[in-house]
Amino acid sequence: MPEILYREAIRDALREEMLRDERVFVMGEDVGVYGGAFGVTQGLIEEFGEDRVRDTPISEAVIAGAAAGSAVTGMRPVAEIMFMDFTTFATDQLVNQAAKIRYMFGGKARVPMVLRTPAGAGTGAAAQHSQSLEVWFTHIPGLKVVMPSTPYDAKGLLKSSIRDDNPVIFVEHKLLYNTKGNVPAEEYTIPLGVADVKRAGRDVTIIATSHMVLKALEAADTLARSGIDAEVLDPRTLVPLDKEAIVESVKKTGRVVIVHEACKRSGFGAELAATIAESDAFDYLDAPIKRLGGAWSPIPYNPNLEAAWIPQAEDIIRAARELKERT
Amino acid sequence: MEFSEEVLLSMYKKMLLIRYFEEKVDEFFARALIHGTTHLYVGEEAIAVGACVHLEKGDLFTSTHRGHGHCIASGADVKRMMAELLGKETGYSHGKGGSMHIADVEAGNLGANGVVGGGIPLAVGAGLTLKMKNSDRVALCFFGDGAANQGGFHESLNLASIWDLPVVFICENNVYGMSFPVKKAIKAKTIAERSKAYGIPGDLVDGNDVFAVSDAVEAAVKRARKGKGPTLIECQTYRWKGHSKSDANVYRTQEEIENWKKKCPIKRFREKLMKENLLTREQAERIDQAAKKEIEEATEFAMRSQEPNPENLEEDVYA
Ligand SMILES: Cc1ncc(C[n+]2csc(CCOP(=O)(O)OP(=O)(O)O)c2C)c(N)n1
Ligand SMILES: [Mg+2]
Numbered sequence: 001m002p003e004i005l006y007r008e009a010i011r012d013a014l015r016e017e018m019l020r021d022e023r024v025f026v027m028g029e030d031v032g033v034y035g036g037a038f039g040v041t042q043g044l045i046e047e048f049g050e051d052r053v054r055d056t057p058i059s060e061a062v063i064a065g066a067a068a069g070s071a072v073t074g075m076r077p078v079a080e081i082m083f084m085d086f087t088t089f090a091t092d093q094l095v096n097q098a099a100k101i102r103y104m105f106g107g108k109a110r111v112p113m114v115l116r117t118p119a120g121a122g123t124g125a126a127a128q129h130s131q132s133l134e135v136w137f138t139h140i141p142g143l144k145v146v147m148p149s150t151p152y153d154a155k156g157l158l159k160s161s162i163r164d165d166n167p168v169i170f171v172e173h174k175l176l177y178n179t180k181g182n183v184p185a186e187e188y189t190i191p192l193g194v195a196d197v198k199r200a201g202r203d204v205t206i207i208a209t210s211h212m213v214l215k216a217l218e219a220a221d222t223l224a225r226s227g228i229d230a231e232v233l234d235p236r237t238l239v240p241l242d243k244e245a246i247v248e249s250v251k252k253t254g255r256v257v258i259v260h261e262a263c264k265r266s267g268f269g270a271e272l273a274a275t276i277a278e279s280d281a282f283d284y285l286d287a288p289i290k291r292l293g294g295a296w297s298p299i300p301y302n303p304n305l306e307a308a309w310i311p312q313a314e315d316i317i318r319a320a321r322e323l324k325e326r327t
Numbered sequence: 328m329e330f331s332e333e334v335l336l337s338m339y340k341k342m343l344l345i346r347y348f349e350e351k352v353d354e355f356f357a358r359a360l361i362h363g364t365t366h367l368y369v370g371e372e373a374i375a376v377g378a379c380v381h382l383e384k385g386d387l388f389t390s391t392h393r394g395h396g397h398c399i400a401s402g403a404d405v406k407r408m409m410a411e412l413l414g415k416e417t418g419y420s421h422g423k424g425g426s427m428h429i430a431d432v433e434a435g436n437l438g439a440n441g442v443v444g445g446g447i448p449l450a451v452g453a454g455l456t457l458k459m460k461n462s463d464r465v466a467l468c469f470f471g472d473g474a475a476n477q478g479g480f481h482e483s484l485n486l487a488s489i490w491d492l493p494v495v496f497i498c499e500n501n502v503y504g505m506s507f508p509v510k511k512a513i514k515a516k517t518i519a520e521r522s523k524a525y526g527i528p529g530d531l532v533d534g535n536d537v538f539a540v541s542d543a544v545e546a547a548v549k550r551a552r553k554g555k556g557p558t559l560i561e562c563q564t565y566r567w568k569g570h571s572k573s574d575a576n577v578y579r580t581q582e583e584i585e586n587w588k589k590k591c592p593i594k595r596f597r598e599k600l601m602k603e604n605l606l607t608r609e610q611a612e613r614i615d616q617a618a619k620k621e622i623e624e625a626t627e628f629a630m631r632s633q634e635p636n637p638e639n640l641e642e643d644v645y646a
Contacts, residue, residue, distance in 0.1 A: 033578050034506035057476035057512040058443045058504050086442065089477070124363030126425045128441030297641045301425030302414035303362050308637040 001182035009151035009183050010040050010116070010172065013158035014078060016187070018048055021076060024162055027054035028063060028080030028116075037082045038118055038177050064090030064115060068098035068167065071113035078162060084119035084171065085131045098167040099142030110165040114158070120173040120211055120261060121310055127298035130306075132210070132262035137169045138238045138271065144168045144192060145238040149213035151181035153236055156190030164192065173211040173261075193240035197249065201231035204255040204320045207246065207272055208234060212259045212311060219316035228324050238268055243275055250281035255323040257290045259311050264293025286327040290319045328545050330380075332605055336614065338380055338537060339600060342372040342593045343618035345396045348405055349568075351622050352395070352412060352426075356572045361412055365426040368396035370535075370567035373592035374499050375400035377540025378467055381548045387435045387453045388467035389446030392427050393499075393566075394439030397469055401436055403429070405625040415632035422635040423643070443504070444470060444477030447496070451483045454492035454557070465493040465551040467544070473504020475518050484559065488525040491556035495547040498559065499534065501566040506578035519561035527557050534562030535592040538599075565590070 004012070017024045025048075026041055032055040035042030045053040056063050060081055067079040081087050087094070098111050121130035137145045144166055148154040154172070161168040198213055199220050208216035213234045220230040233249050235241060250256050256276060258269040269291040276282065276289060292311040300306055330338070349367040356365060368375070371393070379400035382388065390397040398408055403419075411418025411429050419429045430438030437453060440446040450468030457464045474480060475498055487494045498518050502509055515521065522529025530547070532539040540562055547558035565587035569576060576584070600606035 029504075030506045032506070035577075037505075055507050055511070057507065058473040059476045059478065061478050124361075124425070126363060126428060126441065127423075128427065128445075129364075295640055297644045298423075300423040300635075300640065301363060301411075301420070301428070302422035302635050304637050305414075305423065305635060305640055308640050 001184050003180050004151055004183050005177065006151045006154050006179050006181070007038060007040050007177040009155040009181070010158055011042065011044070012183070013155045013162070014041065014044060015047070017159055017162045018044070018052060023074065023076045024078065025052040025054065025075065026078050026080065027056055027067070029056055029058055029082050031055060031080050036080060038174060040177070041080070060086050060089035061093060065093035065097065067113045067115065068093055068101070068111055071098070071111045071167070072101060072109050076112045076162060078114045078116060081115060081117040083129050084117045084133050085128050087115070087117055087133060090115065091136070094137070094143065094167065094169070095140050099140045103142060111167045112165045114161045114168045114170050116170045116172060118172045118174045120175055121294070121299045121306060122175045122211070124301060124303060124306065126301040130299040132260070132294070134169070134171050134238060135262055135266065135268045138268060142167065143239065145171065146192060146236070147171045147210045147238060148236060149176065149210050149234050151179070151183050153190060153196065155183055156188055157192065157236060159189045160192055163189070171210065175211050179214070190236070192237045193242055195233055195235045195242035195245035197231060197245070198234050199230065199232040201229040201253065203229045203253055204257060204323055205231045205233055205249040205253045206316060206320065207256065207258045208232060209238070209260045209268065212261055215311065215313045216259060216316055218313040219320065222313065222317050223320055228320055230320055241275070243279065246272065246275060247279045247281045250276050251284045254284050254286040256285070257292065257316060257319045257323065259292040259316055261294055261310060263296060264291055265296055267291070267293045269293055287323040290323055292316060292319055328541065334380065335600060335605055336610070338376050339596060339606070340614050340618055341376050341400050342537070342596060343615060344405060344621060345372045345375065345399045346593060347618055347622040348395055348399060348408070348625070351409070351626060353568065355412070363425050364571045365412070366393040366571050367568040368393050370587065370592070371499060371501060371564045372396055373537040373596065374497065374534045374540050374562045374564060375469070377537040378469070378497055378544040380541055381544050382435065382467065383464070385435065385462065385464040386467070387437055387457070387464065388469065389437045389450040389453065390439045390469050391446060391471060391474070392439060392441055392443065393471065394427070394429060398429055398436060398439070401434070403431055403434070403436065405621060406628040409625040409629035410632045413629045413632070414634070415629055416635045417628070417632040444474035444479050446470060447474065447477070447483040448479050450494050451487050451492060454487060454494035455490070457493050458490065463552045465495060465548050468494055468496045470496070470498055471504060472498060472500040472502070472509040472518060473507070473512065475521070476512055484521070484525045484527070484557070487557040488527045491554060493551035493554070494557040495544060495551055496557060496559045497544065498561045499564060500561050501564050503566065503570070503578065505570045508578070517561055519559060522559040527559060530558065530560045532560060532562050534564030535590050535595060537592060537596050
């Protein structure tokens with residue numbers, strides 16, 4: 001299997017879907033000759049032309065709205081919002097229009113659009129260019145939320161997202177773009193709503209999303225050396241959520257650490273923790289559920305402060321050890 | 328306005344300070360001494376300086392992601408700016424903000440902004456305060472050509488115009504919003520002509536001519552101080568450096584860049600001052616050396632300064 005970058009995996013998915021279905025097109029700020037702020041769409045304009053790779057003005061509200069409007073009327077747009085922080089501008093069209101059109105119209109319409117956007121801190125881009133805002137969208141019936149952590153998942157999930165007849169918020173991570181992974185040359189897709197066990201283990205389940213999956217795996221390696229066998233579970237899609245996989249894993253380990261980069265307070269970890277607490281897995285818990293997330297402040301600029309803001313592998317290790325020591 | 332020799336020379340020095348500050352920052356990035364990103368103002372110095380020379384005590388302004396020039400032109404301390412860029416405790420935001428978030432609210436600087444167009448509605452709010460306090464102060468609002476296509480731009484100009492708010496909207500049209508040429512982003516020939524849609528004056532000026540900028544801003548500021556409402560000024564200029572620290576310039580030609588460099592606003596100002604016998608070669612050299620020295624001192628100050636304490640991470644979230 002060839003090893004490719006996360007960024008390339010996303011590009012390959014876009015390319016393959018554009019070749020497969022002429023209704024699929026890309027639009028967003030600087031997605032043309034510039035190739036996207038993070039280089040994801042590089043080369044697409046040369047291959048597909050300006051008609052299907054559309055540079056837009058800096059107008060996030062209409063990027064999202066035009067995606068929804070063209071989706072309802074027969075196209076399959078993939079819109080890019082340069083930083084997840086600026087989905088704030090796009091939110092009205094996503095939340096009040098795209099998410100609700102089908103239901104409000106009594107099931108008579110479809111909104112097959114994808115909104116791709118990079119989240120995440122760790123690049124020194126500070127308060128307005130580093131946020132992970134996925135949980136907002138998980139609160140809106142009608143939207144799906146996908147958050148891949150590997151090139152393989154990114155490609156397979158993006159293809160499914162593009163083929164899905166619903167609005168999908170596809171959350172990438174800036175620090176993942178340059179990560180490598182094996183991706184088969186043959187066609188494949190990954191269904192939305194299926195979690196993936198990135199590392200099997202018996203002692204503690206670490207549920208991690210996006211870039212935190214890498215940190216969880218790093219933590220698991222260290223934990224293994226001190227005799228704690230951690231399982232790392234990546235939900236991959238937040239909506240729909242693979243509850244079964246989560247419950248099954250927690251039943252097996254009896255301990256759970258949840259880690260995401262977004263602020264801990266009201267983060268998706270709260271939903272995961274509640275899901276576990278409401279399920280059969282509750283009876284199997286040997287210790288309270290532990291959540292880790294970003295600190296309660298905007299994301300600071302200084303590298304040391306920024307690192308202190310973001311959950312780190314050491315935090316995951318400490319949390320797992322604490323749980324293990326309780327029982 | 329007829330400026331005194333002293334004011335003219337201080338304007339000249341500020342333009343140089345901006346240039347040298349930016350060159351130093353560029354060097355820091357090239358040497359990976361600064362993390363994050365930055366947007367350099369090289370080539371656009373005449374706008375900030377030509378506009379900010381009209382700021383009086385109590386006046387306010389909002390800036391952009393490309394904000395170092397507005398800061399320096401308004402009299403900010405380059406030491407504290409450089410310290411902020413290096414993420415130090417002594418920086419304007421104690422290292423928490425960085426290049427895109429330098430502000431000095433007490434001095435009327437309502438901040439650079441990482442959100443394109445983010446400062447425009449804020450400037451309207453600042454104008455509203457001034458109006459409600461019956462003050463004759465004004466708010467300058469800097470933004471780029473790209474920002475003019477945000478919905479908030481339209482909402483802001485409309486609101487400022489119906490309420491006759493003392494806001495001067497200064498669009499820095501540097502030909503591109505990142506890689507996207509303004510010609511492709513906007514169908515109208517100029518951004519200034521959008522003023523018609525809001526029933527306010529619009530002015531189109533050569534943004535590399537500090538006097539042209541100054542004249543236009545002066546007229547708009549006068550109007551605003553008299554309670555006659557906002558003005559939209561488009562200053563045409565050019566960004567010499569890449570959009571941010573990383574930019575391969577794939578969307579423009581080297582020839583275009585070189586042509587614009589010939590229209591250097593600083594050189595132009597210097598030649599004008601010399602022609603009118605307001606500046607001698609020796610004086611120019613002295614000012615140049617002084618500006619360079621100030622940036623060197625700022626750099627040393629920033630390098631020597633303390634890192635912020637990570638324990639203060641969650642401080643200053645709430646008042
Ligand atoms: C709302 C928003 N969208 C996108 C960006 C990414 N971005 C930063 S600067 C920029 C271009 C801005 O162009 P313009 O307003 O013309 O200012 P210039 O950079 O040319 O000075 C873009 C797209 C952003 N910071 N904020
Ligand atoms: Mg511009």
